[in-house]
Amino acid sequence: MEFSLQRVDLLKELNLTQGVVERKTTIPILSNILLEASGDSLRITATDLELGIRSSCPAKVKKGGATTVAAKKMLDYVRQLEHAEIKFKVVDSASGGSLQLNCGNSHVRMPGIAKDNFPVLPDFPAKLAVLPSGMLLQMVSRTIFAVSSEESRYTLNGALLLLKPETMTMVATDGHRLAHVESDPSLVKKGYGGVSGEVRILVPRKAMAELVRLLGESKENAGIEFGKDDNHLFFKVGGRLLVCRMLSGQFPNYEAVLPKGNDKKVVLDRDMLTAAVRRVSLFSDERTHSIRCHLNKDELKIVSSGSDVGESEESLPVNYEGGALEVGFNWQYLLDFLAASGGGEISMEFKDEQSAGQLRPLAEENLRYLYVIMPMRI
Amino acid sequence: MEAKSPISPANHHAVILHVDMDAFFVSVEELYDPSLRGKPVIVGGKPNQRGVVAAASYAARRFGVHSAMPLTQAARLCPQAIFLPGRRERYSAASQQIEEIFQKFSPRVEMVSVDEAYLNLTGSERLFGSPLRAAHLLHDEVARDARLPCSIGVSTTRLVSKIASDQAKPNGVLWIMPGTEAAFLAPLPVGKIPGVGKVTEKELRKLGVHRVGDLARLGRDALESKLGRYGAALFAKAQGNQEREGVLAGAEWGEEWEAEDHDRAKSIGHEETFGEDLADPVLLEATLADLSQRVAARLRQQGLYARTITLKLRYASFQTLTRAQTLAEPTNLDGGILDAARRLFRRNWNRKRKVRLLGVQASGLSDRAGQANLLTASADQKWGRAMAAADRLRSRYGFASVQLATALPATETAQQSEAASRKPSTRKQSTQKPLSRNYAHED
Numbered sequence: 001m002e003f004s005l006q007r008v009d010l011l012k013e014l015n016l017t018q019g020v021v022e023r024k025t026t027i028p029i030l031s032n033i034l035l036e037a038s039g040d041s042l043r044i045t046a047t048d049l050e051l052g053i054r055s056s057c058p059a060k061v062k063k064g065g066a067t068t069v070a071a072k073k074m075l076d077y078v079r080q081l082e083h084a085e086i087k088f089k090v091v092d093s094a095s096g097g098s099l100q101l102n103c104g105n106s107h108v109r110m111p112g113i114a115k116d117n118f119p120v121l122p123d124f125p126a127k128l129a130v131l132p133s134g135m136l137l138q139m140v141s142r143t144i145f146a147v148s149s150e151e152s153r154y155t156l157n158g159a160l161l162l163l164k165p166e167t168m169t170m171v172a173t174d175g176h177r178l179a180h181v182e183s184d185p186s187l188v189k190k191g192y193g194g195v196s197g198e199v200r201i202l203v204p205r206k207a208m209a210e211l212v213r214l215l216g217e218s219k220e221n222a223g224i225e226f227g228k229d230d231n232h233l234f235f236k237v238g239g240r241l242l243v244c245r246m247l248s249g250q251f252p253n254y255e256a257v258l259p260k261g262n263d264k265k266v267v268l269d270r271d272m273l274t275a276a277v278r279r280v281s282l283f284s285d286e287r288t289h290s291i292r293c294h295l296n297k298d299e300l301k302i303v304s305s306g307s308d309v310g311e312s313e314e315s316l317p318v319n320y321e322g323g324a325l326e327v328g329f330n331w332q333y334l335l336d337f338l339a340a341s342g343g344g345e346i347s348m349e350f351k352d353e354q355s356a357g358q359l360r361p362l363a364e365e366n367l368r369y370l371y372v373i374m375p376m377r378i
Numbered sequence: 379m380e381a382k383s384p385i386s387p388a389n390h391h392a393v394i395l396h397v398d399m400d401a402f403f404v405s406v407e408e409l410y411d412p413s414l415r416g417k418p419v420i421v422g423g424k425p426n427q428r429g430v431v432a433a434a435s436y437a438a439r440r441f442g443v444h445s446a447m448p449l450t451q452a453a454r455l456c457p458q459a460i461f462l463p464g465r466r467e468r469y470s471a472a473s474q475q476i477e478e479i480f481q482k483f484s485p486r487v488e489m490v491s492v493d494e495a496y497l498n499l500t501g502s503e504r505l506f507g508s509p510l511r512a513a514h515l516l517h518d519e520v521a522r523d524a525r526l527p528c529s530i531g532v533s534t535t536r537l538v539s540k541i542a543s544d545q546a547k548p549n550g551v552l553w554i555m556p557g558t559e560a561a562f563l564a565p566l567p568v569g570k571i572p573g574v575g576k577v578t579e580k581e582l583r584k585l586g587v588h589r590v591g592d593l594a595r596l597g598r599d600a601l602e603s604k605l606g607r608y609g610a611a612l613f614a615k616a617q618g619n620q621e622r623e624g625v626l627a628g629a630e631w632g633e634e635w636e637a638e639d640h641d642r643a644k645s646i647g648h649e650e651t652f653g654e655d656l657a658d659p660v661l662l663e664a665t666l667a668d669l670s671q672r673v674a675a676r677l678r679q680q681g682l683y684a685r686t687i688t689l690k691l692r693y694a695s696f697q698t699l700t701r702a703q704t705l706a707e708p709t710n711l712d713g714g715i716l717d718a719a720r721r722l723f724r725r726n727w728n729r730k731r732k733v734r735l736l737g738v739q740a741s742g743l744s745d746r747a748g749q750a751n752l753l754t755a756s757a758d759q760k761w762g763r764a765m766a767a768a769d770r771l772r773s774r775y776g777f778a779s780v781q782l783a784t785a786l787p788a789t790e791t792a793q794q795s796e797a798a799s800r801k802p803s804t805r806k807q808s809t810q811k812p813l814s815r816n817y818a819h820e821d
Binding site for chain 1: 706707717721746747748749750751752753754755
């Protein structure tokens with residue numbers, strides 16, 4: 001195998017694959033990336049068996065072939081190289097051989113492990129739908145923080161992606177809060193389509209995190225090809241393919257727990273509310289992260305008191321005529337939502353101190369974003 | 379939990395008796411076999427058996443044997459002792475009998491364990507005369523009707539009465555007159571205060587505190603600055619006062635017990651040492667269920683929620699694992715605690731190895747329910763109500779009256795092995811206090 005390519009092209013792809021390279025060394029080859037040179041490109045594959053990414057970059061291939069090398073070392077080295085062009089050559093590639101890399105006056109030799117030992121990524125099956133890149137990115141970044149990281153609640157370790165002919169919806173919950181994003185039906189005009197009936201899948205959190213990286217590199221209006229086989233989900237983002245193991249199991253019946261009758265409602269500016277919660281949070285109990293919201297006539301008061309550090313209070317003017325209410329929340333959950341929602345006004349809707357509160361940004365375009373947060377009994 | 383009043387003066391009208399049976403299990407055995415009287419008798423199992431001493435006669439105690447000591451050690455100290463297996467049914471029958479006697483003296487009886495009770499005789503002077511006379515009447519009646527020796531402490535507080543009954547042993551009655559509590563306590567070793575264990579004693583010794591009176595001399599502020607709120611409570615105890623003592627007169631009986639011994643508990647745990655090492659997953663998990671429901675019941679009893687569940691697993695080789703899991707939401711429900719305990723057990727138990735002991739402990743305690751769960755909110759509510767109902771039934775008909783179905787194999791085997799007088803399991807419950815104060819007693 002022998003080829004040359006542009007350093008910047010390679011660096012970009014290496015960066016995008018790092019997230020799925022296994023850091024633990026239980027299976028050594030998973031710390032490697034697979035390099036396959038043929039035609040006029042170099043194909044790069046990384047997997048940790050849960051997730052896989054395949055991408056490619058243009059290359060001048062003198063002699064085709066394949067090998068695998070240590071991914072982290074390769075990235076760290078390529079990052080520090082100074083010349084535009086890098087030349088690769090593999091000696092004895094059948095047994096993995098050793099990879100020689102030349103870039104200007106810099107030369108390196110790395111041992112390879114033969115390609116045969118590298119797990120085979122499944123092939124992209126029939127296309128199931130085309131998802132607009134911008135909308136998918138918005139949905140993932142508005143729900144990913146609510147995905148549970150508790151291993152015991154397996155079906156909450158991912159978000160539900162619900163595709164219908166005219167809309168797509170993403171829902172994530174860890175039991176303490178629930179984030180729900182639904183697209184406008186106008187989405188079809190933006191390139192969404194291909195779904196007949198209803199598709200319900202669970203997207204693992206790690207795949208969501210990789211999607212955010214890949215979608216960030218793609219064009220706003222690009223169509224993401226989505227497919228699935230019995231065990232895997234596939235997202236084709238431009239020339240890059242993300243494959244992940246599907247989460248099996250039943251996502252909870254979230255519709256049943258969405259708040260009803262939350263008639264104590266106030267509207268606040270997001271930035272003002274964020275700043276207030278941040279200040280109050282500094283004086284909250286460090287273990288529970290609890291703060292309290294007091295709703296009174298034309299005032300929302302947010303208060304906290306940690307046992308030792310002191311206490312803090314913020315008074316925010318609002319239009320409010322309803323009954324008084326005092327309800328406790330984990331400030332981190334509030335900030336997660338506020339950071340994910342766009343700017344403008346936020347509607348906060350409560351029922352009582354026992355029931356879930358509901359938050360919605362009023363200024364979101366093209367989508368409806370709903371955040372449900374359970375109180376803390378304090 | 380906050381103390382409503384930091385230190386409140388003792389209620390001078392209260393009459394609290396603490397009755398503690400003397401070497402209870404041994405005394406009961408002597409009823410069945412009078413030839414045992416005066417001899418060194420140890421109840422708990424055979425000398426070569428694992429397990430601990432459940433009770434030792436005073437003759438055996440002279441050799442240094444005490445309860446909770448491993449049987450093998452007791453056998454070394456006192457090889458001539460007569461070792462008897464525990465016979466639970468005998469003890470519960472006797473316990474019931476003495477409780478009935480107590481009930482004749484006061485409607486406000488709290489059996490703390492099979493052989494120990496608090497009686498509130500406040501306002502009964504007309505019936506029984508002075509508190510001392512009432513105590514003697516009770517002492518006589520227990521001796522006559524149950525034919526069992528006991529010791530009784532009388533004072534205006536549970537704390538002082540408990541210490542007094544200990545000082546009255548064996549077979550005595552001791553009345554601490556109102557106003558003399560501090561003087562009575564002062565010369566006693568500080569370890570006599572319930573809740574002051576070996577670790578706290580050591581800490582206190584560093585401060586120059588050996589006797590209860592030293593606490594008083596050190597002063598409340600010094601104790602509080604050294605030991606925090608616990609120091610303040612300790613100071614109050616040294617005076618014969620208890621936090622929340624002031625609410626006693628009007629409050630429900632039982633509330634004070636909570637304040638005295640469970641206030642500021644750091645953990646609540648139950649463990650079981652099997653009579654024979656086990657590797658049967660059904661029985662082991664049933665034991666976990668039983669331990670979990672006991673822990674949960676005590677949490678609820680004290681109005682607490684636990685954030686962390688710890689599993690203790692000891693193999694036959696004595697290798698001991700403790701594994702903890704922090705829950706997403708605090709709980710005091712049987713199911714929540716069992717789920718965590720079982721998960722830890724399944725993840726850590728090597729199925730090829732026999733288990734000697736299992737324990738379940740709840741810590742990270744708070745009196746607030748904390749974060750609610752959206753997905754389980756309505757189920758949690760239902761379970762909460764079901765458990766409250768179970769607690770009411772248990773308080774009337776005993777703990778075994780309501781059980782998790784998974785726990786049944788454990789309780790059934792325990793009963794069978796007792797009936798056949800085979801090696802019974804040993805159970806321990808504990809409440810871990812700040813500074814690792816620790817006490818355990820057989821239940």
